[in-house]
Amino acid sequence: MDLVADHIAKIAPSITLQITSQAKKLIDQGEDVCSFGAGEPDLDTPEFIKEAAIQALQTGKTKYTASAGILPLREAIHEKLLLENNVDVPASQISINCGAKHSCYQAILACCNPGDEVIIPAPYWTSYPDMVKLVGAEPYFVETKAENGWKMTADEFADSISGRTRMLILNSPNNPTGAVYTREELEAIAEVAVSEDVIVLSDEIYEKLIYNDRKHVSIASLGKDIANLTITINGFSKLYAMTGWRLGYTAAPKAIADAIDTIQSHTTSNVTSFAQYGALAAIKGDQSFVQDMVDEYDMRRQYMLSRLKAIKNIRVIEPEGAFYFLVDTTPIGLSSTNLAEKLLSRYKVATVPGIAFGHDKSIRFSYATSLDVIKKGLDRFEDFCKSH
Numbered sequence: 001m002d003l004v005a006d007h008i009a010k011i012a013p014s015i016t017l018q019i020t021s022q023a024k025k026l027i028d029q030g031e032d033v034c035s036f037g038a039g040e041p042d043l044d045t046p047e048f049i050k051e052a053a054i055q056a057l058q059t060g061k062t063k064y065t066a067s068a069g070i071l072p073l074r075e076a077i078h079e080k081l082l083l084e085n086n087v088d089v090p091a092s093q094i095s096i097n098c099g100a101k102h103s104c105y106q107a108i109l110a111c112c113n114p115g116d117e118v119i120i121p122a123p124y125w126t127s128y129p130d131m132v133k134l135v136g137a138e139p140y141f142v143e144t145k146a147e148n149g150w151k152m153t154a155d156e157f158a159d160s161i162s163g164r165t166r167m168l169i170l171n172s173p174n175n176p177t178g179a180v181y182t183r184e185e186l187e188a189i190a191e192v193a194v195s196e197d198v199i200v201l202s203d204e205i206y207e208k209l210i211y212n213d214r215k216h217v218s219i220a221s222l223g224k225d226i227a228n229l230t231i232t233i234n235g236f237s238k239l240y241a242m243t244g245w246r247l248g249y250t251a252a253p254k255a256i257a258d259a260i261d262t263i264q265s266h267t268t269s270n271v272t273s274f275a276q277y278g279a280l281a282a283i284k285g286d287q288s289f290v291q292d293m294v295d296e297y298d299m300r301r302q303y304m305l306s307r308l309k310a311i312k313n314i315r316v317i318e319p320e321g322a323f324y325f326l327v328d329t330t331p332i333g334l335s336s337t338n339l340a341e342k343l344l345s346r347y348k349v350a351t352v353p354g355i356a357f358g359h360d361k362s363i364r365f366s367y368a369t370s371l372d373v374i375k376k377g378l379d380r381f382e383d384f385c386k387s388h
């Protein structure tokens with residue numbers, strides 16, 4: 001007898017988390033591993049955020065909260081979305097979830113019926129297809145091209161729509177490619193979504209990690225019609241170095257927001273009470289450290305770009321957001337898993353195989369790691385490429 005349900009057999013454990021734990025194991029054994037695997041900031045959560053959570057604990061904020069989250073936090077997110085993103089969603093339609101990952105899953109669960117198709121431009125963040133499969137829907141991949149900056153065009157989107165299409169998952173700035181959609185590109189995509197009645201899940205978790213004076217645009221800001229179809233998702237993990245706190249949020253049209261609240265009320269109840277007070281301090285507090293963080297990432301990005309461009313046997317295009325490089329390793333000819341395993345076991349460099357993102361001839365480097373590690377790791381990667 002199978003002890004595990006059929007719908008679970010369709011999904012696989014997260015490859016990114018597996019590689020991170022393999023690298024951690026080697027480090028625990030005393031190996032000098034240069035880790036480019038993790039999708040999390042190498043900085044600690046700012047002190048004022050920790051203080052707010054400690055104070056919440058000390059003042060008895062230790063009970064259940066409303067399932068959608070504490071009202072001051074939802075109001076602060078409403079204000080942030082209005083002022084910074086030009087997205088007008090009332091606090092009553094904002095839900096605080098256990099990380100943006102949880103936000104994405106609940107949004108998909110709220111909207112998709114078994115058999116529905118969900119369009120996912122590839123390369124994609126590793127968890128989207130499995131989330132879609134978990135609810136019985138089907139991912140439909142649109143292969144983007146490096147020469148288009150790894151972005152799906154509105155025409156490609158229109159061509160991929162079928163009678164079963166329910167949702168598009170957009171992620172800008174993008175993990176793993178660093179691609180950032182422009183206002184014009186989003187306007188064209190929004191026009192197709194509105195005319196074909198496709199719900200848009202817009203994952204904007206990297207919105208402020210953006211370079212070259214590029215501006216982040218929220219697709220929900222591009223008019224009432226597209227706003228009525230869009231779930232905007234963001235969180236605290238990347239921007240405030242709060243990955244372990246598990247804090248994300250959805251801002252959605254009323255019917256979807258109500259559904260998300262119902263799901264959450266029966267599953268997690270609410271996000272950890274005192275973590276929500278940390279999030280409130282983060283969003284209300286002095287944001288100056290954000291620019292410092294972006295400047296630091298930008299410096300590493302530029303260093304990596306110049307080093308990677310000089311390495312033969314690989315191809316790289318400049319990422320304009322997030323903190324990743326997707327390096328095209330087609331000329332090396334190995335599968336991405338084989339390549340990443342060799343790099344880790346022989347050269348002690350941890351990366352994530354592109355197969356995790358639907359692109360098997362690539363590996364992903366995260367630059368959310370110190371410049372010293374980046375320098376040493378790229379020296380080793382260069383040696384690896386020379387020998388292949």
Ligand SMILES: Cc1ncc(COP(=O)(O)O)c(C=O)c1O
Binds near residue numbers: 039099125205235236
């Ligand atoms: C594109 C994207 N969305 C969502 C998440 C999830 O973030 P969180 O830690 O808030 O769950 C990640 C994390 O790597 C991500 O890369």
